[in-house]
Every structure is written in C-alpha cells, then in structure tokens.
Amino acid sequence: MADMKLPTRSEDFSEWYNQLVLRAELADYAPVRGCMIVRPYGWALWENITAALDRRFKATGHVNAAFPLLIPRSFIEKEKSHVAGFSPELAVVTHGGGEKLEEPLVIRPTSETIIGHAYAKWIQSYRDLPVLINQWNSVVRWELRTKLFLRTLEFFWQEGHTAHATAEEAETETRQMLDVYTDFARNEAAIPVIPGRKSAAERFAGANETYSIEAMMGDGKALQAGTSHNLGQNFAKAFEIQYLDKGGVLQFCWTTSWGLSTRFVGAIIMVHGDDQGLILPPRLAPYQLAIVPIFKTDEEKATVLENARRLRRELADAGVRVKMDEREGISPGFKFNDWEMRGVPLRLELGPKDVAKGSVVLARRDRPGKEGKAFVAQQGIAAAVTEHLAEIQQALFDRALEFRKSHTADAENYEEFKKAVESGFAFSWWCGSGDCEAKIKEETRATMRCIPIEQPGGSGKCVYCGNQASEKAIFAKAY
C-alpha cells in the first residue's frame, strides 16, 4: 500500500474502481487471465445478496436445485440463435482421463439447454406445470475484456428456469422476476434501477423478450444489473419439452429464465462509493457497524474494552452485524480510514471520555468528517443504531436517485441526445427501428439500455430519424 489514497473518481474512475476492489479486499486477480478470487469480505457481501434474493425466490414459489457444469456440445447447438450467441465465448473440454473425448463438452455459459433436456424428461402433463427451479452456481464465458466483478471469465450467479402451460403464464413469470429484481435492488442495495424491455439487438440469445434492470453508475454509465427472459417456445421446441393438456392434446411448454450475478457487487461499488472508498448499503453490508476502542493506559484499555464488548453484545443481540476492531498497535485514525475505505456504514468510537459520560460517538459513512459524527447515549444504543442504519439506507437510495435524475436528459433532438450520453442517460422517443439503434451506437457509442416499463404516455418523434414513435427509451454508454 505505497499510496494511502485512492485515485479520485473524477480523475480516473476505472482506476479508482480497480484499486478499491483490491484494497478493500473484496477480490483479487487469479492466475488465469480474467478470473477472479472472491475474498472473504467480498463473498460476505455476495452472501447477503444471495440471501436477500433467495428469500424472494422462495416467497414466489421457487425451489433450488443443482445441474451439472459440463454440457454436451450438441446441446448448445440445438437452439439456433442460442448457439449463434454463445459459440464465440465457450470454453470447451476436449480431453478427459487422458483420452480425447468422442464429443467435446462445453463448460456451461448458462444452463437453458441442460435444464431443457431435464424438463423434457420430467414434464408429461399439465399437472406437472409450472416447474419453478432456480440454481446458484458459476458459469464460464470467454470474454475478451474483463474487469473484476463486472465481467470475469467465470462468474457466480443464480439462474432461474421455469416452464409453463401458457404464453400468458410465462410472460407473467418473466415480469414477476423483473419485479423481484427491482424490489431487491431498490430496497436491499439502495440502487434506483429502471426496469424495462430490451431491444431485439440487445436480447438474450434464444429469447423472445428480454427485460432488465438498468442502473446508473457514479460516472454516468449504465450497468445491466439483472435480466429476465421470456423464452417463448424456442427452447421447448429445441428440447421437446411437451405436456398433454386437459383435452389430451400434446403442447409445447413456454419457458423463462432469469439471472443476477456477482456483477451486482460491482454495481454497489460504483453506485455508492466515494473518493474515500466503498459505501455499503446497511442491509447488505457484511459489517453494519465497526467499533473502534480508544485508550492510552492499561487501565483505560481495560475499562474501554470492557465497555466496548458489552456494547457489541447488546448490538449483536439486537441483530446488528458488528465488527469489533481490537487490532493492537494501530492508531484509531488509521482504523477510521480503514473502515471508511471498506464501506462500513456506521462506526462507533469509544474512548475513556465516552465511557465516563456513558455515551459513544457514532460516525456515519455517508456523511464524511465531523458533520456525520454524533454523541449518542449508551442507554438505548441498539435502537439508535438501528435507526441510523435505516436512515443511511434511505439516504443512499435518495442520493443515487438524485444523481441519476440530474444525469438524465429528456433529449428531444439528436444534438441534445449526443450531449446527454456524454455524461449520463438520454431518455428519448425511439421509433423502435434497429437501424436507428445501430446508427446511434455507431455514432455515439451509446446503446439502447431499455424501454422503461414506466412510460410517459402519448407519442413523439424518434430522436434519430424523426418518425413517429410511441415509446421512450433509455440510451447510454454502458459497461
């Protein structure tokens, strides 16, 4: 750690991100290019994400299972747009047990095919439907350009795969999971995402319709933070997932898939972080509060630590995730900076003066310096902390929403549009033509992020071609 300070976000956002991930000990580079070691602090954050999502999946009737890592290559080839989309980024196993394999095996880039194969065996009757399965796993996609959490060769995620009797049911499921992701992002991660529909060009390989939640990062760029696909009958037909309906007629199922990955950790970093480091939303933070004891003499140490431990227990009993920093030989000032860099939402400082007064200092991570510090009585500390955490959670959301709003322009013409996508989102009328979309991308490097579910109504002129348009879309440079 030659340099104690991070690069600032304004001077080099990318470098700020890279260094922060390493310094906060979220992740490290692996020996293989593009692969990532998720360190305990990063994994703890991911575990809180998975717990919050898994709760929601179970609450909407889904169950977990585990499908294999290796897939026969022929499976990938069964759905033609799927193979076209994924072929360039497949890792293929050609040898096993020292022998060349008869048929190469693909390391799953996603599991629609192998799950489709299983569903074809399991589903016979309308009575077997719907099938609502999720799995937590990792997948491999041979990406050309990688970045910790945002795009790694192997990434961790969940992939939900469901099969339904009707098109309507599948669409309802697809939209329900989009809502689940939206709710999770907003209420757990304090990220004001925009749920919407993807254009044909941005659609998942093999989907009829792709929905996503889009978030704005601290540099104004967009990040797709979760996706939900309506696969229609494409995979059902490729894998012969069929059932007999009530009338005894053989029908193809309607399937969906939806996923959210460790990329979301990157979103949390880039949405909330500041020049001091991470700011983690309290509901997901591995540690919600760090206690820094302060003392000089041995007597002070004894009383302060005794008091600090009592507070820790009280807070832990109230359900607060507490980290007690008892590291020796490190100054309090160092610890303050350290926990700020690591994004702990609340810090509790406790010195001899506080012990004498029966109070503590609470410092809010989202308000740097003295402004964020307050003396709080030890009496009723748990309630005070819980309240502070809730306030911080809300403040982070409000701030992110304000940032997004102030970096989003309702661009009416192409000049405004070009200016808007330099620093944020353009929300503009779009005729829906792939040509306009492609030309915009070519000329501005901004892509169609989504057509938000929430529309102003009415109609306007396409920001590129000027033709009549009935929907407005978000365009932005994206990760």
Place this chain on the structure above:
RNA sequence: CGGGGCGUAGCGCAGCCUGGUAGCGCGCCUGCCUUGGGCGCAGGAGGUCUGGAGUUCAAAUCUCCACGCCCCGACCA
C-alpha cells in the same frame, strides 16, 4: 482480435539510454514509545530482476523469441 502500456522484494516503483552482479518508499518481523483522523524511533528479514536463446571477459541493462498482466476499442451478465 486491433491499438497502447508494463513485467525488478508482499505492494508501488527507480536502476536499463551510456553493460561491471540491485536500490527506494510502503508493508512485514523485534523492541521501545504512542493511540480522539492514515504516530515516531531503532534494529531486522525478504529478490532465480517473467521465461528462453543470443552477443560479451561480464547482462536487470544490448538483440531475438515466447509468455503474462493492465488500459483503450469491437463483443458481452
């Protein structure tokens, strides 16, 4: 895959141009001292200079060939 940058101690770098067998800061270890915003002092450990081949009496340094990583583009959760 195109363009750029870089591989020297755990991390960040200097040394290379002009060959002479390796240094600085941080971190780490020990001791003392300190602790309310990134303490200080003293002592110490730690390096096949990415790999290979070549030139030379002599290569971190010059030449060639590999490999790896990072950044910027095209592709993507």
